[in-house]
Amino acid sequence: MKLGAGACWKIAVLGLTAGWLTTPEAGTAQELDPRNILEERCSSCHTPRAGGGLERISDNRKTPEGWEMTIVRMGIWHGVEVPEDELAVLVRHLSNTQGLAPAETAGQRFILERQPNVVENIPNAELNVMCARCHSFARVALQRQDEDEWRKQSHAHLGQYPTTEYQSLGRDRDWWGIARDKMPKLLGEMFPLKTDTWDDWRKSAKADISGSWRVHGERPGVGRYVGSAEITATDWDEYEVTYALRYANGSEVTGQGAAIVYTGFEWRGSATLGDEEVREVFALSEDGNSLSGRWFLANADEVGAHFNAVRVREGASxxxxxxxxxxxxxxxxxxxxxxxxxxxxxxxxxxxxxxxxxxxxxxxxxxxxxxxxxxxxxxxxxxxxxxxxxxxxxxxSQIDRLVVEPPFAIARVGGGTTPAVVAQFTAVAYLNGPDGEAGTNDDVRLGSVPAEWSIENFSEEAEQMEDAKYVGTIDQNGTFMPAGAGPNPERKYKTNNAGRVTVKANAANGESQIAGDAEMVVTVQRWNSPPIL
Amino acid sequence: MRAYGKFTAMAAVAVIASVSLLGCDNELGKKEYLVTANKPNNLHLIDTETHEVAKTFLIPGDGAPGTVSVSPDGQVAYVITNHMESLVGINLDSGEEVFRADASYDNIRSKHMFAMTVSRDGKEIYSFQTPVRILPGEYQVLDTQIAVYKTDAGLDAKPVRVFPAPRQISVLAPSVDGKTIYGLGPSIFGFNAKTGEIESSHPLREWGRPDYGVPDILAAWPTFEVSNILTAPYFVPRTDKAPDAPDAMKTGLVSLNLKTGEVTTEDFENTSVLIFSTVQSPINPNEAYGVYTQLTKIDQKAHVVSNRIDMDHTFYAINVSHDGKTLYMGGTMDDVVAYDAATLEPKWAVKLPGGGDQGLASLRVVRR
Structure with missing residues (x-):
């Protein structure tokens, strides 16, 4: 089977939207026994063990997205056919029985939430080069397995992607020696299969999410919103929800959606908000009283909003x-x-x-x-x-400084089958706090403010290449729209519309103005978009 | 095997041109051609006198074409293709597929991994391979190796010898006497062409130069056939300089003399541009050329860039004519261009049929 990675992730996205994020057809998923599916679809290669379980499958714990990627990968690599309804059942079963506890996902949720432009803080330079050169470190940190299994993953990586050891930051070291001997031991210590955290979480009673919730959040480029969510259980791990939201600019949005909750806390929903189709990746707090995460457009996950909900409790305030x-x-x-x-x-x-x-x-x-x-x-x-x-x-009385968030962003040119990836900026007002120094713990984040937006060439090299002229345009909501993809005959070297620019924001500060800026690289398309980047 | 119909006429024109011009560039009465390939799986023979694509052949099976090595008599081009799993020989007159070696077999998936060369006598092909055993439930990365094939082994060629080779080798080149096959990787290894024994090793990754870090060497372009010197650019950080110092990164050339086995590594500038491939002048031992988005002339005696021009767009592969007067560049898009080696002025250009990108396809110079 020779499918490109692009095909792989289109299938994955189909699974994401059509398979397990929406409420399954009544009666279908419930009738499928995951043990039978594992036996039928998986056990011809993943040999059953004497004490129960299947080779390799039983040696892993992952998020719902992680399990989906693994199963879809078996289709891409080995032609394993898993119908969507069976995929949904397997992801649910494996996430519930071999998932991650809430605390085990802490610090890595941004990747599940598909937050754009997060610069990862990776604990070790070698992990950065060996793992995060190709994908997020969060993808690694959201898996749990022991040393032997990490080593098998190293074999699979180089076996499937043999040019890895020839690429930049691969060819300058004994890549395979490090991947085979050093990384598995380290990762097995950092992210082992068996943990008390997971054992405790698995045994704990899981909250019923149904009820009335008060909601607030901010959609960069649009503004803050507040509202309510009414959540109704349709099964032990499935819910329907209706939303009524009001933005600070006065616009009102209503919507409804459905969600599955994996592993007792991983809310994965799809909803219609106004005229927009959105996807939701939320986590329920361990006490069951708050639900937070991010929702984003189904067809452009870089466009979305922070979301927080608090359960309305009788007698509480x-x-x-x-x-x-x-x-x-x-x-x-x-x-x-x-x-x-x-x-x-x-x-x-x-x-x-x-x-x-x-x-x-x-x-x-x-x-x-x-x-x-x-x-x-x-x-x-x-x-x-x-x-x-x-x-x-x-x-x-006066804003001390204007911070453009994110401080570093990537946008991608688009066209044809791959749409552009926009970049959204927000101007955030800060006070320096009692010590008068910027960037210290006593700083006060006042919040986002309206600004005038523009882009400029980032460097002398960008000036020579006239990057700011070609890369695209930014509107007055701080939304940068990249230019079209492909070689541009107008540009020097016929290069594409990539470039490096400074994003500038100017905001009112009483009678005067205050400025802030960020860096943006506009680059080429990415050809795959797996559930965990 | 078939030629594209519309290029058959062009080929005929090329033949007439060669007859009418009696174009011979040396005493042997042979003409100089370029051999290269582009996507999806086309092989091209370019006439350097008429500046036309003389022949285009469709390589059977999946692409994309990569490393190309041409038999010493200029008759057969061996091309790595089929997702690097096949090595295919195409007769450059007839387009007939005369050789095919698939690297994978049974539960072993293996690639002809960039590094491949025909022997000096044209009787054998050396291919560096990266085998992986595909087991139920897991992969096992196996040790890398060099497989040796007989060029007359036909379309189901099997290795006649296989010998172990260190990982990450990206170019194979035969010594002029044919006794050694050099492999460029973490070191430059000299393999006994018959036994596979490593008889020499010149370290690159662990070269031990004081105040220098580990060089980054992307060498995927075997362009040694004209000068018998294999060169590749390296980029290396200085460990004794501040990261923002102008000379914190140096660019240099690693050169392997295929007659003597001598290896040199010499800086020629503070890193200022990327260079993908380089080639040694066959007439001036102190001159080399490199290309990416710029074409660079390197003075190896003075250790400086003696000239540099911007190209219209990026080119990956560079080669040189046997008289040392013309530089040929290809790789990326469908353009093959010729520039004057003395002035770096453009001379001529051709578009490759099919319009596909050349990618990592080699640009080889042959006399036939």
Whole structure:
């Protein structure tokens, strides 16, 4: 079977969208016994063991995406045919019985959430070169297996991709010697198959997610939103959800979706929000009372939003968001505090005067607030009755610095069968805090602010190649749209529309302006897009 | 095997041209041609006098074509193709497939991994291979090896000898006397052509140059046939310099003299551009040329770049005419171009039929 990697991941995405992220047809998945599927589809190569289990399969623990990739890979590499309904059953079974505990995914969730432009913090330079040269280190860190199994993976890597040891940062070292002898031992120690964390999680009772939830988040380029989610169980691990969201800009979005929850906490949903089809990758907290992660467009996963939900609990009270989240000295405006069970006296902290109650119910209270002209900038505790939130609201007189997030981004030219990958930037206002120094622990993140956006050549080399002229355009929401793919006959060396630019943001800072910037590399398409990059 | 119909006429024109010009570039009465390949699986013979593609043949099976080595008589081109799993010999007159060696067998999947050469006497082919055993449930990476085939073994050729070889070898080149097969990898290894015994080893990765790190050598272009000197560029960090110092990275040439076995490694500039392949001048022992997005002339005596021009676009492969006066460049897209070796001015260019990218296909110079 000679399928390119592109075909591989198209199949994978089909699985992602059509197979197990939507609610299966009534009665289908339930009738399939995963043990029978393993026996029928897998055991001719993965020999059953005397004590139970199958060779290699039983030696691994992975995320749902990890298991999906493995099964799809067996189709690409060896022609194993696993129908979508069986794939769905296998991924569910293996994730539940050989998955990762919530704590084991900590620090690596960005890759499951498909967050773009995350620069990984890899614990060891050799792991960076040996593993993360080709794929994220998170892909490695989201697997659990012992040394022997890691070694078999090394064999599979070089066996399947024999040019690995010839590529840059492969040919300058004894790549195979390191991959065979050194890496498996290290990875087996870092990410072993058996852990107490997993044993405890597997044994623990899993929360029922159904109920009323209060939701908040931010969609870069669009803004912050708050709202509600009503979640209903349709099976022990399947749910339906309806959303009602309101953005800070006043637009309202409703939607509905369905989700499967793997391993007791991995929410994978698909939903329609307004006129957009989205995918959801959320994690349920171990106490079952918060659900957080990211949702993104089904056809452009780099475009999405942060998501946080808190379960509405009888007799409890929580503040989830304050809108707007910052107030300037001398300004007077409506401020809304969102949450549930809200009741009692309202305070927005020192120096902020509340002059009027506009509306009030258990989920939100709107007041007219004024910041003193000589107010000292910083976080303010917000309280309603005995309910307090310490880091949701700030005051300031001048923004100390404007930080463009992400600080380093990659966009990809597009066209033909591979759409462009856009880059989304946000201008975030900061105070330097009491020590007056930027980048220290006492800095205060005020939040995102509107900005004027532009791009410039990053370097002298970019200037010579006129990168900023060719790479694409940025709009006033901070969305960069790359130019078309392919050799450009207008450019020097007929090169494509790749380049390196500085992304500049200019925001109002009282009567003056404040600027910030980020670096962006616009590069060529990537031809595959596996569930875990 | 078939030639493309529309190029048959071109081939006829080329033959007429060669007759009418009586174009002979040396005392043997042979003409100089270029042999190269492009995707999906085309082999081309380019006439350097008429500047035309004289013949184009479709190599049977899957591509993409990679390393090319031509028999000493210029009659047969051996090409690695079929996802590097097949080594195919094509008769350059008839287009007939005269040789085929598939590296994989039984449960062994193996690649002809870049490094491949015909012997000096034209009787054998040496191919560096990376076998993997595919077992139920797991792969086993096996030790790399050099397999030796008889060129007259036909279309189901099996190795007559197999000998172990260190991993990561990317170029094979025979010594002029035919007794040694050199392999360029972590070191330059000299294999006894008959027994496979490693008789010499010149370290590159662990070259031990004071104040130098490990050189990065991407050598996938066997272009030694004109000068009998195999060269490849290296890029290396200086360990005694600040990372942002102008001379923190050096570019140099590793050269292997196929007559004497002598190896030299000499810097010629602070790294300023990428160079993919290099070739030694056959008339000036102190001059070499390299190409990527620039064409570079290297003065090996003064250790400097003596000239450099921007190309229209990137080229991977460079070679040189037997008289040393013309540089040939190919690789990337479907362009093969000729430049004056003295002035670096363009001379002529051809488009390869089919329009496919040349990728890693070698650009070889042959007399026939």
């Amino acid at each position: 929580t503040i989830i968001a304050v809108e707007p989240q910052m107030l300037r000295a001398g300004e007077s405006t409506n401020i809304t505090i969102h949450g549930f069970g809200l009741k009692g006296n309202v305070s927005l902290g020192d120096g902020v005067t509340i002059s009027e109650f506009v509306t009030a119910d258990a989920n939100s209270i709107t007041v007219v607030a004024t910041a003193a002209t000589d107010i000292e900038g910083g976080n303010r505790s917000v309280s309603i009755g005995s309910t307090i939130a310490t880091d949701l609201f700030s005051v300031y």
